[in-house]
Amino acid sequence: MSAKEPVHIESPDGVNDTDEPIDNSAIAATPRPIALERLFRDYLLDGAFDEMRTPDGGIRPHYQALVETLASLPHEELLRRKQSADLSFLTQGITFTVYGRDEGTERIFPYDLLPRLIAADEWDRIERGLIQRISALNHFLRDVYGEGKILNDRVVPRDMVYSCKHYRRQMCGLEVPRNVYIAVVGTDLLRLRTGEFVVLEDNLRVPSGVSYMLTNRRVMKRTFPQLFHSYGVRPIEHYPQLLLNTLRSLAPEGRPEPNIVLLTPGVYNSAYFEHTYLARQMGIDLVEGRDLVTHDNIVYMRTTDGLKRVDVIYRRVDDDFSDPLTFRADSGLGCVGLFNAYRAGNVTVTNAFGTGLADDKAMYAYVPDIIKYYLDEDPILNNVKTYLLTEDKSRQHVLANLDKLVVKAVGESGGYGMLIGPQSTAKQREEFAAAIQANPRNYIAQPTLDFSRAPCLFGSQMEPRHVDLRPYILFGDKVNIVPGGLTRVALEKGSLVVNSSQGGGSKDTWVLE
Amino acid sequence: MLSRVADSLYWMSRYLERAENTVRQLDVTMSLLLDPSETSADTRWQRLLTSLGNPSGVEWTGDADVMTRSLIFDPANPASVTTCVYAARENARQVREEISTEQWQRLNRLYHQMHSPHAQAQFRANMNDFLASVVDGIHLFKGVSDTTMIHGEGWQFIRLGRYLERAYATATLLEVYQESLLNLPEREHSGYQYLELVGLLRCCTSFEAYCQVYTADLSPDRILEFLLLNRDFPHALRYSIDGVRQALDAIQRTGGRRPPDELLATAGRLHAMLRYTTIDEILAGNPGAFLHSIREQCKQIHELIYRYYVQYSIQSALAV
Numbered sequence: 001m002s003a004k005e006p007v008h009i010e011s012p013d014g015v016n017d018t019d020e021p022i023d024n025s026a027i028a029a030t031p032r033p034i035a036l037e038r039l040f041r042d043y044l045l046d047g048a049f050d051e052m053r054t055p056d057g058g059i060r061p062h063y064q065a066l067v068e069t070l071a072s073l074p075h076e077e078l079l080r081r082k083q084s085a086d087l088s089f090l091t092q093g094i095t096f097t098v099y100g101r102d103e104g105t106e107r108i109f110p111y112d113l114l115p116r117l118i119a120a121d122e123w124d125r126i127e128r129g130l131i132q133r134i135s136a137l138n139h140f141l142r143d144v145y146g147e148g149k150i151l152n153d154r155v156v157p158r159d160m161v162y163s164c165k166h167y168r169r170q171m172c173g174l175e176v177p178r179n180v181y182i183a184v185v186g187t188d189l190l191r192l193r194t195g196e197f198v199v200l201e202d203n204l205r206v207p208s209g210v211s212y213m214l215t216n217r218r219v220m221k222r223t224f225p226q227l228f229h230s231y232g233v234r235p236i237e238h239y240p241q242l243l244l245n246t247l248r249s250l251a252p253e254g255r256p257e258p259n260i261v262l263l264t265p266g267v268y269n270s271a272y273f274e275h276t277y278l279a280r281q282m283g284i285d286l287v288e289g290r291d292l293v294t295h296d297n298i299v300y301m302r303t304t305d306g307l308k309r310v311d312v313i314y315r316r317v318d319d320d321f322s323d324p325l326t327f328r329a330d331s332g333l334g335c336v337g338l339f340n341a342y343r344a345g346n347v348t349v350t351n352a353f354g355t356g357l358a359d360d361k362a363m364y365a366y367v368p369d370i371i372k373y374y375l376d377e378d379p380i381l382n383n384v385k386t387y388l389l390t391e392d393k394s395r396q397h398v399l400a401n402l403d404k405l406v407v408k409a410v411g412e413s414g415g416y417g418m419l420i421g422p423q424s425t426a427k428q429r430e431e432f433a434a435a436i437q438a439n440p441r442n443y444i445a446q447p448t449l450d451f452s453r454a455p456c457l458f459g460s461q462m463e464p465r466h467v468d469l470r471p472y473i474l475f476g477d478k479v480n481i482v483p484g485g486l487t488r489v490a491l492e493k494g495s496l497v498v499n500s501s502q503g504g505g506s507k508d509t510w511v512l513e
Numbered sequence: 514m515l516s517r518v519a520d521s522l523y524w525m526s527r528y529l530e531r532a533e534n535t536v537r538q539l540d541v542t543m544s545l546l547l548d549p550s551e552t553s554a555d556t557r558w559q560r561l562l563t564s565l566g567n568p569s570g571v572e573w574t575g576d577a578d579v580m581t582r583s584l585i586f587d588p589a590n591p592a593s594v595t596t597c598v599y600a601a602r603e604n605a606r607q608v609r610e611e612i613s614t615e616q617w618q619r620l621n622r623l624y625h626q627m628h629s630p631h632a633q634a635q636f637r638a639n640m641n642d643f644l645a646s647v648v649d650g651i652h653l654f655k656g657v658s659d660t661t662m663i664h665g666e667g668w669q670f671i672r673l674g675r676y677l678e679r680a681y682a683t684a685t686l687l688e689v690y691q692e693s694l695l696n697l698p699e700r701e702h703s704g705y706q707y708l709e710l711v712g713l714l715r716c717c718t719s720f721e722a723y724c725q726v727y728t729a730d731l732s733p734d735r736i737l738e739f740l741l742l743n744r745d746f747p748h749a750l751r752y753s754i755d756g757v758r759q760a761l762d763a764i765q766r767t768g769g770r771r772p773p774d775e776l777l778a779t780a781g782r783l784h785a786m787l788r789y790t791t792i793d794e795i796l797a798g799n800p801g802a803f804l805h806s807i808r809e810q811c812k813q814i815h816e817l818i819y820r821y822y823v824q825y826s827i828q829s830a831l832a833v
Contacts, residue, residue, distance in 0.1 A: 090625070091618045267607050276609030286610045291515050293827055302516045304666065304822040305768035307830045 036071055042463050043455070049193050050464055051116060051454035062117050062512060063455075069227050070114075075460045082113055082457070085223045092215065109212060110505030112456040115220060116467060116487040117231075123483055123511045126189065126197055129381030130471060131479045132371060134185055137202065137358045138475065139374040141181040144357065145171045155373050156366050160390075163441050164363065165411035166205070166356025168319060170326055174343060177250045178476070181352040184243070184314070185473040186210070186485075189381070191452035198382045200449075200468065202367075204359040205351060206316050209486045209506070210472050211274035214239060214281075216486075216508040232513040234483040239472065240281035246476030247282075247312050250348045258311035261287045261301065265317050265333045275316055289317070294337030297344040312348045313338075319353045361410040361444045362388055385447055389440040398445040399436065402429045405445045407436070420496060422448055451496075456489060456507070466490040468498050469509065483511035514666045514768075518608045520823045522667050525604035525620075526674030532597035533651045534682045535565060539584055540644045541712045546577075550705050564689040564716075568592030581640075586633060594647060598627045613661040616654065623650035666767045669760045673818070676756035681811045683750050686716055687740060688804040694733040695800065710736060717748040737800070738792035750807065751787040757814065758784050764822075776817040783810045 045053060052063040059067050070078070089108040118126075143150050144161055151158050161167060186207030188200040217236055221228050244260070251258035264275040266288050279286035291301050292310065300307035315322065321331040326339035341347045357363065365386040368379045387394040387405075398405055402421055409417030419432045436443050453464035471485035487509045488498035498504040542561045546554055558573045558580055571583050571590055587593045602624045605612055626632065626646070636643040655675075662668050690713055697706060710731040714720040717740055726743070727735050743749035758780045765772055786807075795803050 091621055092614070267603075272606075273609075276606075280610035285515055285518075286608075287515065288517070291517055295827075295831060302825075302827075302830070303768075304514050304516055304519045304764065305770050306825075307827075 036067070038460070039067070039071055039462050041461055043461075044464060047193060048450045048464075048466075049191055049195055049452035051191075051452055051467070052462075052464075062119050065230060066114065066117070066227065069224070070457075070462070078457070078460050081223050085111075085113060085219050088219050088222065089215070110491055111212075111216060111219075112465075112489055112491070112505055112507040113220075113223065114455050114457050114462070115224075115508045115510045116454045116469075118469075118484070118509065118511045120512055122197070123234075125380060126469075126471065127481050127483075129197075129199075129379070130187055130473055130481055132375065132377060132380050133187065133199065133202070133367065134182065134473050134475060134479060136371040136374045137204065137367070138179070138181055140370045141352070141355060141358050142176075142179050143374075145174065145181075145354065150370070150373055153373070155369050156363070160362060160366070160441075161357065164357050164360045166319065166354065166360060168354030168357075170339065171352065171354040175345075176352050177252065177345075177348045180250055180350070180475055181355050182358075183246055183250060183350040183475050185475065186470045187473065189469045189471070190384070190449060191469075193450055195452075196382070197469070198384055199367075200384055201361065201364060202359040203470075204355040206318065207470070207472070208271040208274055208316075209470060209488075210239060211277040212506050213472070213484065213486045213509070214277070216506060220508040228510075231510060233510040234513060236482040236484050239482045240278060242474050242480050242482065243278065243314075244282040244284070246474045246480070247314055247348075247350065249476035250350055251312050252345055252348055255311045259285075259301075259309060260312040260314065261285045261310055262314045263287055263289070263292075263317055263322075263335075265289075265321065269316075271316065278314075284314075289332070289334045292335035292338070294335065294341050297337070297341045297346050299335065299338060299341045299347045310347060313350070315349050315351065319356065322349075322353070356411075361386075361408050362390075362441065365444065384449060387445040389436055389443050389445065394445075395436065395440055399433055402433060404448060406448050407432050407443055407445045410442055410444060418497075420448065423496075449496075454487070454489070454507070456491070463493070465493070466496055466498065467507070484509035514611075514670075516823045516825075518611050518667065519670045521604040521608040522611065522670040523674040523818075525601045525608075526671040527678040528597045528601035528604065529620075529651050529654060530675050530678040531592070531682070532594045532601070533648055534679075535584060535592065535594050535597070536644050536647050537718065538564060538686070538716050539581065540641070541715045543577075543581070543640065545708060545712045548705065548708055550708070552709070560689055564686045565592060566685055582633070585636065586627075595627050598624055608667075611667050613657070615657045615661040619650070619654045619657045623647070623654065626650060666764055669763045669767070672756060673760040673764070676753040676760065677811060677815060679748065680750055680753035680757065681808060683717060683740060683748060683753065684804050684807040684811065686713075687737065687750075688801060688808070691737065691800050691804060694736070695796070697733060707731060714740075719746060719748050722746050734792055734796060737795070741795070742787060742790070742792060751784075754780070754784050754787055761818075772821055773817070776814070776821060779810060779813050779817060783807065783814070 043053070045055065045057060052060060052067070054060060073081075086108060089111070140150065140156075144156075150156050151161065182204045184207060186203045186209060188203065189197050190200050191197050213236065247260050248258060251260075260282075261284055262275055262279045262282075264272060264286055266272065269275070276286055285301065287301055287310075293300050293302065293307065295307075299310040299313070301310050317333055320328045322334040323336065323338040324331045324334055325336055327334070338347070338349065339353070342349050342353075364383065365388050368383055371377060371379045387398050389395045389398060398407070402419070403424065405421045407419040407421070412418075419428060421429070424432075432443075451466055451468065454467045455462040456465045467487050467489050469485055469487050471481055474480040487507045489505045489507055490496055490498045491505045538561055542557055545552075546557060554577070555573065555575070558577070562568070562571060562573060565584075568584075568590055569592075571580070571587075571592070573580060583590050583593065585594045588595055588599070590596060602620050605617060605620050609617060629635075632643075658668070658671060662671075694710075694713070710733070711720055714723050714731075714736060719740065723731075723736065723739050726739060726746075739746065739749065741750050744751055744755070746752055761772065761776065761780055
């Protein structure tokens with residue numbers, strides 16, 4: 001990282017993209033503080049950890065070069081780059097459809113132009129922590145659907161498992177290829193006031209967003225080529241290849257040239273762009289349920305050359321909709337007979353069915369114990385304090401403090417089914433209190449977190465917004481994590497919700513060498 | 514290749530070809546209306562509708578503005594340029610992983626151009642420029658398809674769709690025009706008649722190509738000969754049918770499965786008809802019936818492709 005190099009004027013077209021120092025005496029002659037003042041005019045610093053600035057208003061060393069570059073760019077140039085990046089997202093078709101309106105209301109996925117920077121040592125700890133956590137969770141799934149030792153030893157209560165919405169009895173006693181249940185994981189991290197990264201939740205079913213990580217990077221490299229180069233950012237572009245290798249490593253025995261496909265719910269799914277993107281980048285077929293048929297417990301796809309056997313399915317369809325014979329009978333998205341073919345060992349489906357058991361928000365509270373139980377290690381990445389409402393004492397505490405806490409439904413995701421205490425109305429709190437008392441197992445509570453904020457660009461000013469981090473973990477032969485992940489941003493001022501379904505956006509994440 | 518994917522690529526291509534055909538014919542009709550002529554405006558618009566296959570829901574009401582808007586921008590008209598571009602993009606979106614990023618971006622630009630809130634204003638400001646830019650967009654897509662996509666099975670289905678649609682459209686166009694074309698009075702061609710003949714050639718972007726082969730001496734029988742039987746001109750019927758056959762052969766080679774005799778026979782028969790019949794024989798017989806039978810055979814080829822590559826029964830596939 002080179003914070004002290006001369007500031008270059010950059011051009012995304014590569015016009016000024018040389019290593020020759022550009023004459024910036026005019027810029028140097030301008031008193032820097034004025035530019036910085038303009039940049040920081042609405043930059044609020046309070047208790048939350050700021051990714052860029054220290055509490056006394058200084059700039060953290062690894063953000064120095066970014067700030068200098070921005071301060072040196074004329075206002076128009078910044079706007080021009082923003083427009084060029086917008087256009088790039090639009091023509092790449094990285095859009096989402098606003099439901100319930102006429103066609104033509106496609107919007108580009110909201111993103112922020114400033115990268116989020118993560119120093120090498122910080123990343124190192126995150127990486128070790130995630131490998132530890134995912135390994136333990138995989139042990140847990142194997143154990144619960146197998147011998148059940150952790151239940152016999154009463155580390156995790158039995159009723160907690162059996163009452164979980166995503167527990168799949170059909171998986172009991174089934175051996176999965178290489179004992180890998182969770183090949184593709186996205187784990188959400190937050191950074192607290194202290195600067196410490198903690199885990200907010202694990203996504204072990206069908207985590208999405210990795211295509212935004214990859215396309216953000218592509219656009220950012222075009223928008224700030226020199227800055228990117230000067231920072232020495234660790235690459236992430238090989239993710240599709242790693243994913244393909246992971247899937248290949250899980251192929252059934254005796255299938256040396258496995259036919260690997262990605263199963264999508266279809267063009268109306270909000271993550272459809274991602275499905276096509278990954279299939280194309282991996283060079284595998286993107287199939288829908290209607291392309292698949294099973295016969296004698298073997299899965300085939302319909303091709304112009306007749307039926308072709310399928311060996312590995314990277315499944316982006318929820319458990320419930322995957323096979324109408326085994327799961328929800330009213331599903332038109334899945335493939336009839338898929339689960340039996342899977343049971344017979346003739347096809348690998350990943351992630352395995354029933355993995356949602358381990359990302360249940362109540363099970364989350366047990367993850368530190370799970371890590372300790374299987375690995376005999378202390379967690380490297382801590383959990384957020386979580387109240388289980390099945391416990392009387394916790395429940396009473398939570399009900400008395402609903403205005404200070406965040407309450408979440410355990411089986412939901414995407415920011416749905418949530419009560420943010422400090423921003424709630426009395427009526428909402430009453431409703432949640434009633435719901436909690438009716439079904440305590442269905443909810444957990446956590447303190448309202450003052451998680452970190454990173455600078456975002458609004459016009460030509462920087463303002464801080466809350467961010468989280470979702471690194472993507474691949475688990476096949478071994479655990480692989482591309483450095484970085486998707487940084488999600490609560491683009492609305494003061495908002496704590498980063499989910500894209502709730503007005504969140506994303507930004508590129510640069511892990512530095 | 515997945516049957517569903519082949520189906521989408523085929524239709525993506527057909528819809529774009531259809532959009533291009535509509536734009537070109539509309540452009541020619543509007544420019545012919547500028548000159549005074551023996552043919553009334555009513556007849557021209559009616560004939561345009563017939564040669565576009567009488568799209569349902571569009572009728573000539575005497576208002577040229579309403580008609581052009583409906584043919585270009587009306588999303589409720591299944592044959593409008595907007596609808597075709599939308600349908601092509603929807604098909605492409607469903608096989609996003611099969612086409613190149615360049616193809617997708619090109620098609621996406623065309624889509625955004627047609628669906629921009631300013632599109633209608635741009636069209637009114639300069640109709641020729643607007644229509645030319647739509648055709649440009651489609652040409653660029655084809656060029657990008659040929660240069661950035663692997664020339665495998667998917668590309669062949671794109672060609673198959675393009676040539677089958679083109680053959681069908683050209684046969685329809687000629688069927689509509691042949692009667693007036695062949696019944697021109699036997700006198701010195703007036704300037705107006707010249708314009709008519711140029712218009713027909715321009716509907717198939719073939720005026721310059723025709724002149725290279727026959728000089729600017731326009732005669733109805735030569736025009737028919739050129740548009741029906743020329744081996745080397747991409748908008749001639751014979752060329753399109755050759756394209757269909759080549760694509761079918763290539764698909765068979767990549768897949769390894771032999772298409773049913775019925776499909777090969779139908780395509781082969783149509784090819785032979787255009788290869789070995791002379792224009793004199795066609796004119797001596799019934800040109801209208803000849804063109805009609807070409808259309809019918811195109812339909813039959815489409816149905817056989819469907820039955821064999823896309824909608825085959827599982828039982829028949831397992832039996833192999």
